[in-house]
Amino acid sequence: MPQLLQRTRRQPAASSGRSAVDDVPLELPPYEPPSYPMDENFKQKLVSMYANRETDSSRRQYEKHLTKSSTYLFESVGSINDILFARKRSLAHMAEKRRARGERDKDDREVSLEEYVAELDAAITELTDSSEEALRLVIDCRVELEDHQAVLGKVIEGLNAQQAPPEPKPRQPKEKASRRRRAASDDEDGDAGSWDAETQEDDDDQDNSDAQDVPPLTGVKKLLEAARQAMTEEYDALSAHQRYAINNDYISFKKSWHDALHPEDQVPLPDPSTWFDEHGRPTKDAVADANEDDDLVIEREIIDLKCPLSLQIMKEPYSNHQCKHTFEKAAIMEFIRSNGGMAKCPVCSKDLRITDLYLDVVIQRKVKRAEEAARRRGVDYTSDIEPEEDDDSSMIVGKSTTIKKEKARPRRMEEIDPNDD
Numbered sequence: 001m002p003q004l005l006q007r008t009r010r011q012p013a014a015s016s017g018r019s020a021v022d023d024v025p026l027e028l029p030p031y032e033p034p035s036y037p038m039d040e041n042f043k044q045k046l047v048s049m050y051a052n053r054e055t056d057s058s059r060r061q062y063e064k065h066l067t068k069s070s071t072y073l074f075e076s077v078g079s080i081n082d083i084l085f086a087r088k089r090s091l092a093h094m095a096e097k098r099r100a101r102g103e104r105d106k107d108d109r110e111v112s113l114e115e116y117v118a119e120l121d122a123a124i125t126e127l128t129d130s131s132e133e134a135l136r137l138v139i140d141c142r143v144e145l146e147d148h149q150a151v152l153g154k155v156i157e158g159l160n161a162q163q164a165p166p167e168p169k170p171r172q173p174k175e176k177a178s179r180r181r182r183a184a185s186d187d188e189d190g191d192a193g194s195w196d197a198e199t200q201e202d203d204d205d206q207d208n209s210d211a212q213d214v215p216p217l218t219g220v221k222k223l224l225e226a227a228r229q230a231m232t233e234e235y236d237a238l239s240a241h242q243r244y245a246i247n248n249d250y251i252s253f254k255k256s257w258h259d260a261l262h263p264e265d266q267v268p269l270p271d272p273s274t275w276f277d278e279h280g281r282p283t284k285d286a287v288a289d290a291n292e293d294d295d296l297v298i299e300r301e302i303i304d305l306k307c308p309l310s311l312q313i314m315k316e317p318y319s320n321h322q323c324k325h326t327f328e329k330a331a332i333m334e335f336i337r338s339n340g341g342m343a344k345c346p347v348c349s350k351d352l353r354i355t356d357l358y359l360d361v362v363i364q365r366k367v368k369r370a371e372e373a374a375r376r377r378g379v380d381y382t383s384d385i386e387p388e389e390d391d392d393s394s395m396i397v398g399k400s401t402t403i404k405k406e407k408a409r410p411r412r413m414e415e416i417d418p419n420d421d
Helices: 040-051 057-100 108-160 173-189 192-211 220-236 240-245 248-261 287-291 329-337 361-377
Strands: 297-300 317-320 342-344 351-353 357-359 400-403
Touching (some): 040 108, 108 220, 240 248, 317 329, 329 342, 329 351, 329 357
Antiparallel strands (some): 297 400, 317 357, 342 351
């Protein structure tokens, strides 16, 4: 034990009248890390960090990484499921040709392709589930980043509410001399141990008397951890629907995934309320189950692939977070800029800004599929051409509803708040 921590405690005199002094280590209180109030210079730096949130380069870089991660995830989930659909379609065509020839037994080529499709289906299903889980993690990270501003605000409030304890008053020489005289007198009476204990208590009471009404200081680290914990508990209390189903990145992911699963029949995306079960776990595509119910209506969602502004087939389709309409990038950018940075949607009059726009990869894939179908027919593609029966039905312009029974199911789409992004 270090020398400074080895104190001796005087023992009372023995019954024989002899005094005995034993070296007994004092029991130390539990260790507490030092906690000091921040001076005004560091407080001002913290306030400046709080105020200059938008100019923080590290924050902007982190936001950029999160945005790219989200984009890569919902683009990749569409691409891999497109591959799976193409292989399944090839297998179905092979089976149709075999049946058209009147053959019942599968040849080696068809059996091999069937086994490959089964393995590919399992692998892509696992990749899709992993991508969905990764996207939810990215959304959680973005929320944590957005909450950082509120966390800093709480830390600053906690620091401003603290009061530093007063400095202990130095002992007067007269008081020290008096105590020495008392000590000498007590030694002569043989009651030195009792005096030491009383003197120690008096010293402690004197040092702490002025600080009794001042609350203990809380370090910046503890304030930060407490604020983060409060924000985390508030976020965890939300349902999975509130955390993800109304988030624009997750909606784009679901659209891309759904479009890859149903590229030809144009089945509408299930309502967001069905995306998670009561335990907050993501559900699989609900459309497959809905198709088995004869009482439900399957509404085919047909999208016009012409830009409402340029009236040309879109090459770079840009949708927005304010309404469901899509435009050619160059046309909508020029339209918004010419109106001072904010304009009404040409279709529904919702307010649009450039920051609301994003590349709609789902519409982009629809355009590419329509162009490929047109090339197979040997014609120039326009959205006014009616497709042949075996072509992609996404080229149809207008609305089409296939009713299995005379009972309609209303289709709802939740309004997206741009502030949830």
